[in-house]
Amino acid sequence: MAVHLRLPTAVFLLVCSGVLSFPVGQEKRDATTCGYQSCHATKPTMLNVHLVPHTHDDVGWLKTVDQYFYGDRNDIQHAGVQYILDSVVDQLLKNPDRRFIYVETGFFYRWWKQQSPSMQQTVKQLVNEGRLEFVNGGWCMSDEATTHYSAVIDQMTIGLRFLNETFGICGRPRVAWHIDPFGHAREHASIFAQMGYDGFFFGRLDYQDRNRRMKVKEQELLWRASDSLTPPMADLFTGILPNGYNPPEGFCWDQLCSDAPIRDDPDLEDYNVDDVVWRFLHAAKSQALVYKTNHIIMTMGSDFQYENANLWYKNLDKLIRYVNAQQTNGSNVNVLYSTPSCYLQELHRANLTWSLKTDDFFPYADNAHNFWTGYFTSRPALKRYERISNSNLQSCNQLEVLGGPVSRKGLFGLGDSETLRKAMAVAQHHDAVSGTEKQHVANDYAKRLAKGWQHCQVLVSNSLASLTGSSAERIYCDNLNVSVCPLTESSKKFSVSVYNPLGRTVTWPVRLPVNGTAYSVTDTQGKYVDCQVLPVSRATQEVRRNRGFASNELVFQVQAPPLGYSTYSVSLLKDQPSSSLLPHGAPTVIQNKFLQVTFDPDTGLMNGLINLETKQTIKLTQNFYWYNASDGNNYESQQTSGAYIFRPNSSTPLMVNSKAKVESFQNSVVQEMRQWFAPWVSQVVRLYSDSKAVELEWTVGPVPVNDRQGKEVITRLDTSIKTSELFYTDSNGREVLQRKKDFRPTWQLKQTEPIAGNYYPINSRAFIKDDMDQLTVVTDRSQGGGSIYNGSLEIMIHRRLLYDDYRGVGEALDERSEIFPDGLVVRGRLLLSLERPASAADAHRPLAQEVVSQPLLSFTDGDLSQNARLEFSGLQASLPPAVHLLTLSQWDKESVLLRLEHQFQSWESKVNSQPVTVNLQKLFSTLDVLGVSELNLSANQWKDEMRRFDWTPEKEEKPLPKTFEDLSVWEITLRPMEIRTFLLRVTFK
Numbered sequence: 001m002a003v004h005l006r007l008p009t010a011v012f013l014l015v016c017s018g019v020l021s022f023p024v025g026q027e028k029r030d031a032t033t034c035g036y037q038s039c040h041a042t043k044p045t046m047l048n049v050h051l052v053p054h055t056h057d058d059v060g061w062l063k064t065v066d067q068y069f070y071g072d073r074n075d076i077q078h079a080g081v082q083y084i085l086d087s088v089v090d091q092l093l094k095n096p097d098r099r100f101i102y103v104e105t106g107f108f109y110r111w112w113k114q115q116s117p118s119m120q121q122t123v124k125q126l127v128n129e130g131r132l133e134f135v136n137g138g139w140c141m142s143d144e145a146t147t148h149y150s151a152v153i154d155q156m157t158i159g160l161r162f163l164n165e166t167f168g169i170c171g172r173p174r175v176a177w178h179i180d181p182f183g184h185a186r187e188h189a190s191i192f193a194q195m196g197y198d199g200f201f202f203g204r205l206d207y208q209d210r211n212r213r214m215k216v217k218e219q220e221l222l223w224r225a226s227d228s229l230t231p232p233m234a235d236l237f238t239g240i241l242p243n244g245y246n247p248p249e250g251f252c253w254d255q256l257c258s259d260a261p262i263r264d265d266p267d268l269e270d271y272n273v274d275d276v277v278w279r280f281l282h283a284a285k286s287q288a289l290v291y292k293t294n295h296i297i298m299t300m301g302s303d304f305q306y307e308n309a310n311l312w313y314k315n316l317d318k319l320i321r322y323v324n325a326q327q328t329n330g331s332n333v334n335v336l337y338s339t340p341s342c343y344l345q346e347l348h349r350a351n352l353t354w355s356l357k358t359d360d361f362f363p364y365a366d367n368a369h370n371f372w373t374g375y376f377t378s379r380p381a382l383k384r385y386e387r388i389s390n391s392n393l394q395s396c397n398q399l400e401v402l403g404g405p406v407s408r409k410g411l412f413g414l415g416d417s418e419t420l421r422k423a424m425a426v427a428q429h430h431d432a433v434s435g436t437e438k439q440h441v442a443n444d445y446a447k448r449l450a451k452g453w454q455h456c457q458v459l460v461s462n463s464l465a466s467l468t469g470s471s472a473e474r475i476y477c478d479n480l481n482v483s484v485c486p487l488t489e490s491s492k493k494f495s496v497s498v499y500n501p502l503g504r505t506v507t508w509p510v511r512l513p514v515n516g517t518a519y520s521v522t523d524t525q526g527k528y529v530d531c532q533v534l535p536v537s538r539a540t541q542e543v544r545r546n547r548g549f550a551s552n553e554l555v556f557q558v559q560a561p562p563l564g565y566s567t568y569s570v571s572l573l574k575d576q577p578s579s580s581l582l583p584h585g586a587p588t589v590i591q592n593k594f595l596q597v598t599f600d601p602d603t604g605l606m607n608g609l610i611n612l613e614t615k616q617t618i619k620l621t622q623n624f625y626w627y628n629a630s631d632g633n634n635y636e637s638q639q640t641s642g643a644y645i646f647r648p649n650s651s652t653p654l655m656v657n658s659k660a661k662v663e664s665f666q667n668s669v670v671q672e673m674r675q676w677f678a679p680w681v682s683q684v685v686r687l688y689s690d691s692k693a694v695e696l697e698w699t700v701g702p703v704p705v706n707d708r709q710g711k712e713v714i715t716r717l718d719t720s721i722k723t724s725e726l727f728y729t730d731s732n733g734r735e736v737l738q739r740k741k742d743f744r745p746t747w748q749l750k751q752t753e754p755i756a757g758n759y760y761p762i763n764s765r766a767f768i769k770d771d772m773d774q775l776t777v778v779t780d781r782s783q784g785g786g787s788i789y790n791g792s793l794e795i796m797i798h799r800r801l802l803y804d805d806y807r808g809v810g811e812a813l814d815e816r817s818e819i820f821p822d823g824l825v826v827r828g829r830l831l832l833s834l835e836r837p838a839s840a841a842d843a844h845r846p847l848a849q850e851v852v853s854q855p856l857l858s859f860t861d862g863d864l865s866q867n868a869r870l871e872f873s874g875l876q877a878s879l880p881p882a883v884h885l886l887t888l889s890q891w892d893k894e895s896v897l898l899r900l901e902h903q904f905q906s907w908e909s910k911v912n913s914q915p916v917t918v919n920l921q922k923l924f925s926t927l928d929v930l931g932v933s934e935l936n937l938s939a940n941q942w943k944d945e946m947r948r949f950d951w952t953p954e955k956e957e958k959p960l961p962k963t964f965e966d967l968s969v970w971e972i973t974l975r976p977m978e979i980r981t982f983l984l985r986v987t988f989k
Ligand SMILES: *[C@@H]1O[C@H](CO)[C@@H](O)[C@H](O)[C@H]1NC(C)=O
Pocket: 351
């Protein structure tokens, strides 16, 4: 989204294609003239201005992705992507000098499918000649603050795969292009580098940072995006665009704009060529003052522009002609049609050194009181649903491989993983999971994910039928978080299969809604499993509304082998009174063999945490607060809090309640303290018997706003850990970055928002530590948070706001739904672990993986058939603890895509931050691996063909690229934070 160009909607003009002045087929055709070879010549002694015609097409924002594609609902926003592509192709054919870049493959794919073979041929020609160039090329332009790396890699992979399969080498983008996301993550840069991009351009960064960079000409830099990968593996040349992604002022010739066209007939009125040329030369020269080389870029386009591309191109043709004509009068400005890769090539040729950056570009502020840190939390329910959908997609992908072809076409009908893969790809967009779209668009994203999951359910049922040898119908219960599952609520005998998408054996707790008071649970060997029944809490009854009627929850621990399932049988015992159904009153301690949590008897709040193994003890108070969201009525600034922006009225949050009413349940499986703070805030503090983490299950909403005050709800942990202004957050769920209060590593910060200016994205974890203790909080979705006081960590969990924040969405973030007309209730979990700093990662890395890749439960009523296979593992053995199986998915008939990842940073762990070797032939239990080829991270290029521009940092020896040899083609070694991508040719054993 761009806000600069929110102009009145112009009348849509129909484009008549007319006669092609350069019909395809007359020029010499050569497939190798795409890419860098197809760039227009520049003039080494002049200032070269690269005009880059482009459109920024949001994959959903004010309208849904398909409304944008068709140009539907132009009453909301005038925008139609199909017309843009129609019109641009037409205009490119009229003049071979013209260039256009296209970015969002999710849209391009929709358009391509509808074209005739001859139009497809014409477009291929344009691509082969570098006249139409793909840039970035993911399915969407992903958000950087609220996405998880696993989903980002997936969405890039499907976009780039489509481009490669459709256009071959000429369809492979050379440049990453994130012109709109609201702040930039280091992990994204690392991912782009590993995908083989030569450079990266973006538009938004903190205004103070930009001002400094303009002064010192550091708007181009070398981003070293990993502290673990050997340079230049994660080095990415990064350029900051001059006007966001808009044209310089006065030069917007789209139908959405109202700048004067070039009026070049001296016989007509208002001849303005001299004026346009003069203004352009002025704009070019002043832009050149803040960049290093004699090449500058101008982005000629913006949101959904080029629907009538004739307007732009007609004026750009003239601009180039008239500006360059001045060269005979001594002008040294040379202007040309260009693309980001052609511009990048010139920067590379300049052979300069570039400043090195190792931190990231968060948080983003566009002015003193305008910090874009609210969207880190906006739409918390959608953010969680997106994360669950990622987990389901990974399980679906794996079961498609492990179950073989019958997964897609089997007992239960046609299933597929593609629908969910595409829905997930769309959901990564920077107005999707970010929570910055209109309500009806958020509903559309959720609907797509739900539909994708339905398709996957059929696939999973087919696959499990094949693996178990049982044709019993499988039931999925998607509302277990609010204790709703019709089958378990009424059945006297059922079984539950637990599929584990991780590459190692995992134990999880399971809670099932039931109405009996005593059950027996047996595992695959028929052994009894300890299980307990607890009453459903009042908070759960309230949040499920009328969707279920279970009075109790059955709780037990399940274990499932790597990439496999275990099946547990559950039977109702004769209804017996159960003592565990009665609360224990309010004791002040809950504990298991690893941890003890203590509570203040007067307030009911947590007040301490002890790790019984390491003998660590900290004071720890946890409570709920809310910031009063700014309504804009403020002398410093009119800025309101909204979907993008977080702006509290006061730096002191209000406490929901200084005391909680508590009730405790303690048994051999789980100990829990249920806390009730207010009609809209409650929590359960839980310790399962086998868990090394404390679970805080919070339930917040409907956030009351009848006092006309928007509320930004946080939970805060205040501890005795001595932190001196530092805390740590992950980047897209992967590497961890240090954060310091009121501080930015690369410039002198003038802090103007003491809370919002200290918030950072948390995708999967944040921690505080001193020499002795590290408290890590693992989150179940992306959230914003900060450490405002020493020893303290706060996380924003819900927002309900009453005003729009003037960044284009045009709605207040006030979520309601059919079930929650009074405001959305959101439930989530935080997991706390207390460890020694030196070994904390050994605990929080696997913990976070277990939250990201959760078990997939399916249920069958009654007895499973006698000879059903109750347990299965797709792997021969558990992977080593440092190794995460990131991707296993069917690529084509014979091949599967495999990504193995070293999940530790180089400094993080004595035991796990070591290289590890995995034998690919000994990986799978049911698949023979016949062949292997290594790919780049996005799987659109063979690894040994990957060549990138090399760039030299300032003030540092250029590191020598190191090459590591594997032991053999089968025995591959992973170094800290490395992800390796393989295409494996497989058959079933
Ligand atoms: C780039 O600059 C370095 C040192 O400044 C020089 O040694 C090298 O030859 C230059 N490379 C090219 C291609 O001009």
